[in-house]
Amino acid sequence: MSRLTVGQWFAWAAVVMAVVTAIGVGLGIAAIIRLNDARDLVVDRNGPAVIDSLSLSNALINQETGVRGYALSGEEAFLAPYRNGVRDEARAIRDLASVTTSAEHAQVRRDVAVIELRASEWHDLYAMPTIAAVRAGGPNAHSRPGADLGRLFDGVRAALAVEQREVEHVRDVGKQRLTSAANFLTAAFIAIAVLVALGLAGVVLGLRRIVSQPLRRLGRRVRRTARGDFEHRIEGAGPRDVLELTDDVETMRRRIVSELEQIISANARLDVQANELQRSNAELEQFAYVASHDLQEPLRKVASFCQLLEKRYKGQLDERGDQYIEFAVDGAKRMQQLINDLLAFSRVGRMPTEQETVDVEEVVGLALTSLTAAIEETGAEVVVEGPLPSVRGEVALLAGVFQNLIGNALKFRGDERPSIRVQARRDADMWEFAVIDNGIGIEPDYAERIFMIFQRLHPKDVYSGTGIGLAMARKIVEYHGGRIWLDTESTAGTTFRFTLPALPEDL
Numbered sequence: 001m002s003r004l005t006v007g008q009w010f011a012w013a014a015v016v017m018a019v020v021t022a023i024g025v026g027l028g029i030a031a032i033i034r035l036n037d038a039r040d041l042v043v044d045r046n047g048p049a050v051i052d053s054l055s056l057s058n059a060l061i062n063q064e065t066g067v068r069g070y071a072l073s074g075e076e077a078f079l080a081p082y083r084n085g086v087r088d089e090a091r092a093i094r095d096l097a098s099v100t101t102s103a104e105h106a107q108v109r110r111d112v113a114v115i116e117l118r119a120s121e122w123h124d125l126y127a128m129p130t131i132a133a134v135r136a137g138g139p140n141a142h143s144r145p146g147a148d149l150g151r152l153f154d155g156v157r158a159a160l161a162v163e164q165r166e167v168e169h170v171r172d173v174g175k176q177r178l179t180s181a182a183n184f185l186t187a188a189f190i191a192i193a194v195l196v197a198l199g200l201a202g203v204v205l206g207l208r209r210i211v212s213q214p215l216r217r218l219g220r221r222v223r224r225t226a227r228g229d230f231e232h233r234i235e236g237a238g239p240r241d242v243l244e245l246t247d248d249v250e251t252m253r254r255r256i257v258s259e260l261e262q263i264i265s266a267n268a269r270l271d272v273q274a275n276e277l278q279r280s281n282a283e284l285e286q287f288a289y290v291a292s293h294d295l296q297e298p299l300r301k302v303a304s305f306c307q308l309l310e311k312r313y314k315g316q317l318d319e320r321g322d323q324y325i326e327f328a329v330d331g332a333k334r335m336q337q338l339i340n341d342l343l344a345f346s347r348v349g350r351m352p353t354e355q356e357t358v359d360v361e362e363v364v365g366l367a368l369t370s371l372t373a374a375i376e377e378t379g380a381e382v383v384v385e386g387p388l389p390s391v392r393g394e395v396a397l398l399a400g401v402f403q404n405l406i407g408n409a410l411k412f413r414g415d416e417r418p419s420i421r422v423q424a425r426r427d428a429d430m431w432e433f434a435v436i437d438n439g440i441g442i443e444p445d446y447a448e449r450i451f452m453i454f455q456r457l458h459p460k461d462v463y464s465g466t467g468i469g470l471a472m473a474r475k476i477v478e479y480h481g482g483r484i485w486l487d488t489e490s491t492a493g494t495t496f497r498f499t500l501p502a503l504p505e506d507l
Helices: 006-073 076-099 103-137 139-146 149-226 240-313 319-347 360-370 372-378 395-411 469-479
Strands: 356-359 381-384 390-393 419-427 430-437 484-486 494-501
Touching (some): 006 076, 006 149, 076 103, 103 149, 240 319, 356 360, 360 381, 390 395, 469 494
Parallel strands (some): 381 419
Antiparallel strands (some): 356 390
């Protein structure tokens, strides 16, 4: 079984059915030919032969009757049956010759030849002399030929009787052959039906045993594996490609078992890491609490006392002393700002709140309100181009993104009056926002570096800041399901773009 594929078994099944069909067709054709031959013998030959034989008999009897009447009466009217009989005799013999050409009619042909011989003798020895004598001497002139009448025409009658018995015998034989051929045809069709039924049954049962049953067994084993029983080996039998499929499935089972073991091992490691992460988050929460309270309290004291020193002793110390106090106050303030920014960065996405549908125009308005002093100080022009859409998110976080990008545009301005534009456009299932300025710009080489925490492109004594703003903007945008990038194709100023998912009802 394993030497052949399923397709090859089906091909063999087709060959078997073709052979069975060919045998059945051949048997049917032979039966039909036999029936046609028998029918041709009975209908086209024996039937006309019987009729022609009767016609020949009638023609000869008419001749004998006509000659006898003419001999007794001498009237020409009695010769009409004779003349018609002669004509009918010739036609009957010709017709008999045309329908008795087969081997079955050989004896009939010989009997007809005897009839022709006897009829010819009767014509030559009696009919023609009698007619001539009557014409010459009247009705009494035929006394001598009349003595031979019974003997000569009795021979004709005897030959006709023999020929008609032979014709009837051939007819009976033909009927028997026709009946036998009809019975053979019936038996042939029954045999064909039985042969086809047996062939189909054999093919179906064979394919069921060779193909269907192995596939069902394989299917049961595969379903057992699919339900989670990976320990049992999958074995099969049957055609070659079923065995190959079984091997492939068994290989897949072993691979699943191997990967399942790896997954279980990985899950165990993940559980350990999750516990470690949970512990680390707890420690981070504790650190955040300490950073927001315990660390800032000493810093506030340092900043406060440095400011008191600056107020009380300003002008009493030399220029270097005043500078030292100013450095201490500035350092304490920057340390406080750095701690506050770090806390804000760590909180993004760590303690998520329920997002709601927010109007981005209102979000931009909140950001501009927070930047009012910087906008008035720089005389900047901030333009919101077109209506801005609504998205789902946290208002405070999204406002922080716009505040950071617009604030950077105000901070890193050029010699010209700052001009800032806020845009939005639809991009498939996302909204793409853009903040465009005419500032000093950013080199494309730094397009990724600027989003890393604490990465600065300028000294802090030239441009203030902690280097956390863009990193926090990226974290907020990614937390909302979008992405942010620097448009490196912009040739003037700086263009930041970021995306946010569109609302489901807008899709």
